[in-house]
Amino acid sequence: MTVLALTGGVGGAKLALGLAHVMSPEDVVFLVNTGDDFEHFGLHISPDVDTLVYTLADRANKETGWGREDETWSFESSMKQLGGDTWFRLGDKDLATHVYRSSLLSTGSTLTEATQEIAHSFQIEHRVLPMSDDPVRTMVATNEGILPFQDYFVRRQCEPTVTGIEYQGGAAARLNPELNLDSISKVILCPSNPYLSIDPLLSISELAGFLRTTSVPVVAVSPIVKGLALKGPTAKMMRELGIQPSATTVASHYQDLISGFVLDQEDANHSAEINRMGLRTAEFQTIMRTFDDRVQLASDVLGFCETLSSD
């Protein structure tokens, strides 16, 4: 039986690293958001897949939260001199991943196959699956119009006011064909942005349907601690969407799909209200500053899942 972990950007990858440390490769599968994939210079870029691969391989740039460690920037400086776009930063090493993936895709590999080949070359034994081989594209409706995700997130630095979000292609996308839902014994929604990282995954109807009907524990870990997002625009977006950023509102967002909710120990005062939604709760230290924090939270969340399994 397998644990299914749904993950997006940096926060999700941190918990995934912890899970990979405490679980053997055959016991967990990481299903990664591809809603912020995009084509840039004709290259297929999969930011969340790369973040997870680089994190699991201990090659991620821990300071920036994106890209690779010990990166060089000759390509970018030359591209700037050529007059090409440089708003999406492409390090020389990171670029090899994009070029290699694009080359594999152009010669007939699926995104799943390309991802497996890349993960394998980084010596990653755990399974990293893009959520779908079909394109799903997160589009952000803002006061400046509808923006493709990377335009909103990187080019415009999340400055426009968000009025809605859409996952183009989500309804038609098939769930990753390598994922065997019958083998899943627990599901963990990693602490990623609900709207930009997890909801694109949930836009795939087979996955949402499974979570809604399964009897296995489905546990979300709050990306909001004391009303603030640890990283990224989650809290700002929630306010713009008219939602008070809090552990409670995140739990409410996932309410129909989950059976348990992990909130930070500092947010224990939210538990009662979340329990009233019919959800079991657990409070842990969810802020993962160190490697040990990641391993500890992974272990804590798995332990919480166990208690739900035995219900």
Added chain:
Amino acid sequence: MTVLALTGGVGGAKLALGLAHVMSPEDVVFLVNTGDDFEHFGLHISPDVDTLVYTLADRANKETGWGREDETWSFESSMKQLGGDTWFRLGDKDLATHVYRSSLLSTGSTLTEATQEIAHSFQIEHRVLPMSDDPVRTMVATNEGILPFQDYFVRRQCEPTVTGIEYQGGAAARLNPELNLDSISKVILCPSNPYLSIDPLLSISELAGFLRTTSVPVVAVSPIVKGLALKGPTAKMMRELGIQPSATTVASHYQDLISGFVLDQEDANHSAEINRMGLRTAEFQTIMRTFDDRVQLASDVLGFCETLSSD
């Protein structure tokens, strides 16, 4: 009136640099071999165009004869780690040119437009035109079978024995549309490999027809000095094709298309025989070690053309 210079790789680019130094941008146009263009990782690579652009911009790597100066290799090392092909060396800065060109082509630019944009960003005022916007691909017949040019030249390091050469697409390719043959007052075939650099240009029937029938001086500069090629596989290839490598055999190769032939001063003993082909000759120092050598040879060749014009 305009001088048309036909050029291929490193040797041609050296003379082109000399010509650019002694002629103003409106007085010369460089028509560049694209027979060794190829797709690699889905990127459109134009090695001879890049060699010329980098040379004219003083950004060429003078030691290797290809690529850019002060190059870095992070992309290559990462690609190697990914298991991707690294037989064609791609520096980080050089890669920006390929990615930018490919991106322009994929959004509808012609190769001419992409080349002009790249040359412009390198502050090159002289006109650099790919020989055609249509694909022409040099294929090398060898004892190991028919090899695409880069497979022969780079991957196999010119080791296979050459039995013939073919320019796929040449017959159907239209000459670069920006080139106005009516404005041409002199033509210089730069000292590039006749088979791999100049003949692909001549495979375009409009260009070969023009050279065959024009009354303006057409002068070739020998890439062979004292039976040896200054650079690259020219002499080896000639021997394999059953041709004695010499200034005379190069002149004979171009005989129907040219009116004058420049040979090295060390090869003066070949002049009489070349004259008997009906060609005028001039002997100069054709070995271009320094920048001044390039300027001097450019000036000498132009002077020789003048004497032919006044015939």
